[in-house]
Amino acid sequence: MSIASACDGGRGQPECLVLGIETSCDETGIALYHSHRGLLAHKLYSQGALHAEYGGVVPELASRDHIQRVLPLTLATLRDASCALNDIGLIAYTEGPGLAGALLVGASVACGLAYALGIPAIGIHHLEGHLLSALLSSPAPDFPFVALLVSGGHSQLMKVAAIGDYTLLGDTVDDAAGEAFDKTAQLLGLGYPGGPALAKLAESGNGQRFKLPRPMLNSNDLNFSFSGLKTAVAMLVRNQRDSEASRASEARGVRADATLLADIAASFEAAIAEVLVAKSVAALEQTGLRRLVVAGGVGANRRLRASLSAAVKRRGGEVYYPPLEFCTDNGAMIALAGAMRALKVRDQASESGMENLRFTVKPRWDLQETGDQQRAFPRPAILC
Ligand code: KG4
Ligand code: ZN
DSSP states (O other): OOHHHHTBTTTTSOBOEEEEEEOSSSEEEEEEEETTTEEEEEEEEEOHHHHHTTTSOOHHHHHHHHHHHHHHHHHHHHHHTTOOGGGOOEEEEEEESSOHHHHHHHHHHHHHHHHHHTOOEEEEEHHHHHHHGGGGSSSOOOSSEEEEEEOSSOEEEEEEEETTEEEEEEEBSSSOHHHHHHHHHHHTTOOSSHHHHHHHHHTTSOTTSSOOOOTTTTSSSSOBOOHHHHHHHHHHHHHHHHSHHHHHHHHHOHHHHHHHHHHHHHHHHHHHHHHHHHHHHHHHHHHTOOEEEEESGGGGOHHHHHHHHHHHHHTTOEEEOOOGGGTSSOSHHHHHHHHHHHHHTTTTOOOOOSOOOOOOOOSSOOGGGGTTOTTTSSSOSBOO
């Protein structure tokens, strides 16, 4: 069966139940998305605790854990949605970018299952999943929009004209925003993964106390740089710990030290938010668009959300966020992207057999290369 007919429901009506499988890094995400009824069920297993003692993701451990989780989570998701395996019309899996071994787990399970069920499978670009994740919220944004994609591995501004029509407007020249959050959190002794912990600490801090640099704020382009900010925090922490004030606060006990850390966290967050807001507004001005979509793990940050909403509203625009649980990696965004890709090519795709059992993953993959996803559809519909 082709991807086109998987979404035809056999009745000429575009209808499709898509199983989404996300295994690009340290989260196993599974979801069932129905093209008419929306998201039916989803499950997520986070490996955070598994990697915490190493201070970062250990790729081999990630792959092994995905192997154990994918099928039980899939069955549990089917149960939650009151669906059976045979109801699935299409399987969407994250093909890249990400950790090669982790991607291979999702790809091989997706393709094996698709083969067994006689249905198509489609590889999805992880960042496309993030870009489209705001479509899971209500109201959902219409195309075109500017997307601010801020995750652990990426900080990008994209013009999204339609499915598959993505133009890179700006990118980070060094660390991604999430990476800066994680490294700064580590400096503050907050462990891994640090972004959410730093954000929580910052809630009680004074973001005006330390004036940290706003890298590339006035660079006249839409690029970012965050590694200098992390270095500035490292120096600040060292100076503060060495200073008399700090010694005095140590004498007063943990409470004063906690205030210092909260103020550093809040000042760091304020610096990052100011740059992301300024560049996002500039991207809207440059493109003449008024809709901004925020995606990726850092998009869960409350201070960033509040600042972005205020700044974009001031210029008469609107900001759209995915539901909080779909800011970080998840299966729902992959299932949704699969459904949208499939519906888009419904009339173009050709029927084909299941003779081609090869599949690939792309640990490194430029989103703009996905284009019309011609890579996927002229090939046999079972892509594995
Ligand atoms: O999109 P994501 O789940 O994974 C990647 O594709 O990278 O993003 C994970 C990143 C991590 O760096 C994490 O620290 C950061 O998002 N993050 C946050 C928050 N929640 C997650 N950063 C700041 N504030 C948050 N509330
Ligand atoms: Zn991600």
